[in-house]
Amino acid sequence: MQEKIIILDFGSQTTQLIGRRVRELNTYCEIVPYNKFPKDDDSIKGVILSGSPFSVYDDKAFKIALKDIWGKYPILGICYGAQFIASECGGKVEPTATREYGRSKLSWLNSNNLLLEGISQNSQVWMSHGDTITSIPDNFEKIASTEEVDIAAYQVKGESIWAVQFHPEVYHSEDGTQLLKNFVFNICGCHGSWSPASFVEHTVAELKKQLGDDKVVLALSGGVDSSVAAVLLNKAIGKNLTCVFVDHGLLRKDEFKNVLHDYECLGLNVIGVDASKKFYSELAGVTDPEQKRKIIGKGFIDVFDVEAHKIQDVKWLAQGTIYPDVIESLSITGTVIKSHHNVGGLPEKMDLKLCEPLRLLFKDEVRRVGREMGMPEHLIKRHPFPGPGLGVRILGDITPEKVRVLQEADHIFIQGLIDWNLYDTVWQAGVILLPVQSVGVMGDERTYESAVALRAVASTDAMTADWVHLPYEFLAKMSNDIINKVRGVNRVTYDISSKPPATIEWE
Template structure:
């Protein structure tokens, strides 16, 4: 499903590590935007062209052989364009070949921006403010069609404006928090220059999505696989609002859920959310398929294929089911495919890259273009209880990708107990809502320990807790040391098979939140 509203911003990605931040900042202005690779076929948008275009930064030099180039057809739309870092340099380079060269002094980190003209893009920006630079090239020569509207001590061209067309560029990154007035700059571009209003809200998304679902489904029926997480629950509630009893939800015990998860969540679905849900215990089938599988991608594929098989079996007697609804998110899509053109695939998700090539059901993915916090806001607008909205993300492949080896029942039992202790202690100490996600990982590492004067040789549990806004970037949570010591002590004393606990202090990037 495509939920692109009439008014929107197109972000063309040249490979920047900050591209997702641009989207986040624009959406925080309640303006819809989409990220597409720089070489996207623009004919795709012929029926609904964007109201503005942002060109992202990127790791290349415009002087590199085969450097990503701009599709100049965007100028035929006659809409405002904002180039950021590489995006500005490619604008300058296309005007004058050789206008960009390596800087004598590269500029990375904070810099002092001096505003020369604050009438439009830099409106309400102080004469001097801090911006975030990240570039090794700089603009040596600027076309006479452009005028400089800001500079720094090291970059005589830090922001520019075309003298006839609504084309702008900045050498710094307004999307990062270190650029103090970056949000204001993007607001100036989106509101004042592109003339958009902040009308894209959770409420408007729900209204348009319900209408789209009704139109697409018609009189057919939809089956929705519930994972127990926020994403699939919001999707189920959206679809239920749209088509009522034409929806049938299935909550599958895949054998890799957390302790008591299956029954506890099933009760919430039935008693609090009043969803039409059927619980299916398919744990034996999943665990049999996972036997001996070590590679995390194969785990995802195996679980994805088995889910579809279970769904197909559940509705084999009824050919009125035509659609499968699932909770794919924007980060899932970005991380699962080479969504940004030259970027590399990080990992597939069971509900994106793990689906079989041929299915008997067509997909409905209502929140495919949303970030996690946006999904939560939609859930709140739909009336889903706050205690459920605040549940930490839990991957579709469940504990299978938190066992860093092959999966079997004894390992699952160990991990479930350790995970339950960690999560329950976070709740008890009012720390659960302070972190974005917390999890325990069973490592394929056994080490020597001493318990009751006896030598042990048992497994290691890794604890991970991160803070984040949307899951695209994350920092490790600085949990109190006494708390971690208490959790470690409980796990080692109460969980047979564990004699060592470690805490993961890596951030995303370079690491991912999950270990697999």
């Protein structure tokens, strides 16, 4: 039985980072909504309570019945999780005069406590809260403080229950991984046996059990996620899998042809569908980013519906949804950041069940799984590419001519990154066609043409990202090549904004 840690999500923006850190310890974990704790699961070794955007005394605060997990599993509360446990047990949580946000130092800690073994005095931690625990019950023991926060960490005496008001999951907490390691291994007794190989073995077995002899249609996008999902499914059900790769007219230059070839080499049963005219027609005149995403998402469903009906007795639609897609589409608070065409339910008319074998993985984990299955490196290393494709990189309305311009400029930029050995140092890159025109001079003629923005970011999971400091010489070369070779562009800019506050894509 595969041992696991359950992370109860109370809505924190960093909940997924807790999952990442636990996975990096080769320990399987599942992130579930705070009110969806899995019952009767003997594989659960411990429970982590995440942070939250709410205060514990807020009427809208997310709460659980602690008695359901108290004494049954080791528990670690983080930030809101720590405040919630203290408050529910008779402690006091109060708003601070100023929000405690940023780096802090552990001015005192009990290094003999099981949770804090190997953590040094004055270790840097990351705070992010507007409330603080001002008192704890008599059966609670303070185990760490910072200069600003007296009760930075505590343990319930005689119980396997710990809590910290800082965030061990973020990179800024220097010994955060050590703290989580202490909880996962020393306290919960996990063995660190989860790996890409074990994920493949476990997932293939689960897919065989879930799908049986049913037929499945898979929505391929050409990217890493759906490609790895396809190979996993192919291992599980073979000929019962039919893959559909749709050209919505918003792919990169020559991508439809090249990706189809890659899939055939992987031994997948692939149907290529050129639906570009349909998408261009439905997107004509549409400028709102969310509306464009919804039109493209619905268009995919419509195309898959047609293809699915061509396959006799198909019962499942598989997708390459990964965890950041789920987080960004609908957080536990119910706030949509942006919609993803590959997240959520299917129209009832399709009468298909949804299969998402990568739903709980991060992008880097997906790549490791792909390597474990022997997939070619050029597929594994492909940069992420949005499901709506160039549709969210053309600001304003979409026309075939704008697509042509962007494809040409994007091709020069991506090929340039490859030629200059920069491609693998970048998480994601692309060109954005701006809805502005500017004056230029070419030869003796005055021009009034489009401007484009180059975008290249570094990241590990797409939840946060920083712009890449590409060499000036490279940027100068790209600017010259794009302006000289792409008819319709006379100005090139470089986007130097990070996520947050910006997003990776412009729409």
